[in-house]
Amino acid sequence: MDHGDHGGHGGHEMPSMPTRRCSMNMLWNTQIEDTCIVFRSWHISSTTAFVFSCLIVVALGVLYEWLRRAQSNLDVKIAASLSAQGKGKGRSGEHTGTTVPLTARLTRAFLYGLTVFLSFFLMLVFMTYNAYLILAVVVGAAIGHFVFNPQMDVEGILAGSSASGKGMACH
Template sequence: MDHSHMDHGNMDHSAGHRCSMNMLFTWNTQDLCIVFRQWHVSGTPSLIWSLIAIIALTAGYEAIREISRRYEAHSNVRHTVDNESSSLLWPGRSVRVVERRSKMIKAALYALQVFYSFFIMLLFMTYNGWIMLAVAAGAFLGYILFGNASATKTVACH
């Protein structure tokens, strides 16, 4: 059957890169796209730069968690001091404004952590061994650099 008369104008026939979507564990980096089509591994140098970027991104997640922990500890101490002095110096309304502002900042930090953790999950879901090792290395490095609060860690994804 002759289909030469059909319009295929919207089909991409370019010789550009393809993204492979693996659903099984692999070490293959040919046609590997990391999260975005534009983040395409085209050879050894781009793989190495990608792994370095993933290590930095994953370590950055621990930095955000540490910032959140420090802010919460600071705001809890400040809230205790404000409550003790508010009965003498401030009306209750000022304390509520500070509490509301503190809660908004905590919520923004929490939302950033959730977004970040899901992004890391997407990295891991490439099912590529190199990417998985980079995520683990970044978590290790991030804990060494920023994990001062406790040795017990919770799972990053919800």
Template sequence: MDHSNMDHSNMDHSNMDHSNMDHGSMMGAESGSHGDHLGMMMQMSFYFGYTDVVVLFDGWVINDIGSLVGSMVGICIIAALYEGLKVFREHLLRKSMVTVSYHSVAVPGPENLPVVETQKTTGSRILSSAHLIQTLLHVLQIVVSYFLMLVFMTYNVWLCIAVAIGAGIGYFSFGWKRAIVIDINEHCH
């Protein structure tokens, strides 16, 4: 029986007894996907807490100061290595572009005497090991940058500070080696 065209606006269920209804098996948008964290809502403003903080995965939960400090150190290291990865990719790109081949060509010179001229050619190919490595490192860079963004989006101030300090340490450690200071490949961090 099709009830889609029926008007249900006048139905009143306020007099019904709802005390015996079991809503425990119902899966809403806020439950079912967080394992032990059923019904837990995502924080939408910055906070300084250190209990029940889920970081990236259900298995990575901060419940005490020790796990907070350990998570901060780990996140700081990941953010620093992310900065190193960007510099390493640039270094590999410069190194692959330095591969120069020389060709000697005889060209007519003054009085039609052949003159040997050396031409230098550089180039990159789509099917090269250097390009494949750059592609894999680019994918890794994107994944790590989105992970760091998601850590920041926990809105936990301590974790946000860890991302910022790690990025600062990484830039201080590796950034001085960069030939290009402005990174147009920056995605979300």
């Protein structure tokens, strides 16, 4: 028995849903729907989802700045500990390189790895060329810098010995 014709019931097929695809723009754009952020699974299908995604990107920018501050604070803490132990100075009192204890090195490496990962991730968000997402990265970095960098080494900057630190760079 052949049911391939289904007795003339061929017109009862379900209408196919339009396929949503990630839009790949290599030019400046302000597209909202069908924008994918880094992963195909982070597919924006509504304005609400896009706004929420922008807020996540802002939070990632703030997190990046927090990680940079955490690295700096950890280095200060390690340096103070080594200095208190009398390590890090030569016979004539000049500063020398000191081997950092293993647990501190592992913590420093972990924070550094997270910072590098997040900086590259934000670079990929930036490379969507979406004006709103680019703005979200910049706003997150600015908020994070404002919150986590309230101090400045004025004497070091005036003496030319202290840079203000690299900005949000890929590496």
